Amino acid sequence: NAxxxxxxxxxxxxxxxxxxxQCAQDMNHNSMxxxxxxxxxxxxxxxxxxxxxxxxxxxxxNGYNVSRLNKRExxxxxxxxxxxxxxxxxxxxxxxxxxxxxxxxxGTRLTVL
Amino acid sequence: xxxxxxxxxxxxVSEGALVLLRCNxxxxxPPYLFWYVQYPNQGLQxxxxxxxxxxxxxxxxxxxxxxxKSETSFHLTKPSxxxxxxxxxxxxxxxxxNYKLTFGxxxxxxxxx
Numbered sequence: 001n002a003x004x005x006x007x008x009x010x011x012x013x014x015x016x017x018x019x020x021x022q023c024a025q026d027m028n029h030n031s032m033x034x035x036x037x038x039x040x041x042x043x044x045x046x047x048x049x050x051x052x053x054x055x056x057x058x059x060x061x062n063g064y065n066v067s068r069l070n071k072r073e074x075x076x077x078x079x080x081x082x083x084x085x086x087x088x089x090x091x092x093x094x095x096x097x098x099x100x101x102x103x104x105x106x107g108t109r110l111t112v113l
Numbered sequence: 114x115x116x117x118x119x120x121x122x123x124x125x126v127s128e129g130a131l132v133l134l135r136c137n138x139x140x141x142x143p144p145y146l147f148w149y150v151q152y153p154n155q156g157l158q159x160x161x162x163x164x165x166x167x168x169x170x171x172x173x174x175x176x177x178x179x180x181x182k183s184e185t186s187f188h189l190t191k192p193s194x195x196x197x198x199x200x201x202x203x204x205x206x207x208x209x210x211n212y213k214l215t216f217g218x219x220x221x222x223x224x225x226x
Contacts, residue, residue, distance in 0.1 A: 033214075040218055042203060043157075045214070050212075090157070096212070104149075104158075106155060
């Protein structure tokens with residue numbers, strides 16, 4: 001039982017390049033989330049998927065797209081990376097219910113030059 | 114809408130001293146409150162959570178927090194700090210649909226020998 005896994009762990013991009021961050025969970029959770037973490041800002045929600053087949057914008061969705069490929073996988077795509085997207089990205093999942101715990105992946109550290 | 118304010122971006126204590134990390138929240142509906150810990154270069158791990166019932170909540174590693182509705186607070190405490198407690202701590206609130214978490218900006222705890 002690996003929990004929430006993310007790939008890659010590190011990535012360096014040039015401005016304008018595209019890439020997809022992958023996230024998978026093996027806990028049969030319904031809801032999945034993408035956050036970004038910046039120094040002094042805490043974690044901010046980019047997009048979430050309440051259930052398979054649905055996605056919704058969070059607090060900071062501009063410049064990102066997501067795909068809930070199936071119940072296990074939730075990917076985050078940067079179509080044209082910008083230096084402002086340099087951040088650490090975390091994926092999380094939850095079984096269901098506000099009282100449940102969100103489980104976090106180890107993060108992807110992205111640098112955009 | 115919901116929000117979280119963590120007072121003090123950096124708290125420094127001596128080993129064996131009391132740890133007090135402050136968190137105040139704003140929510141239009143009864144909140145569910147969480148404390149997460151992040152060790153360097155790792156993801157977030159749940160310390161404890163308040164959902165309903167007893168307002169004093171005990172978590173892992175000797176931490177506890179008390180929900181005070183009248184003060185809209187959920188401060189985290191530990192009687193005696195250990196070197197291994199050095200990390201960043203995040204308070205979060207979940208009070209809406211789709212189980213989204215809103216995080217505070219974090220408090221970095223330093224423990225001095």
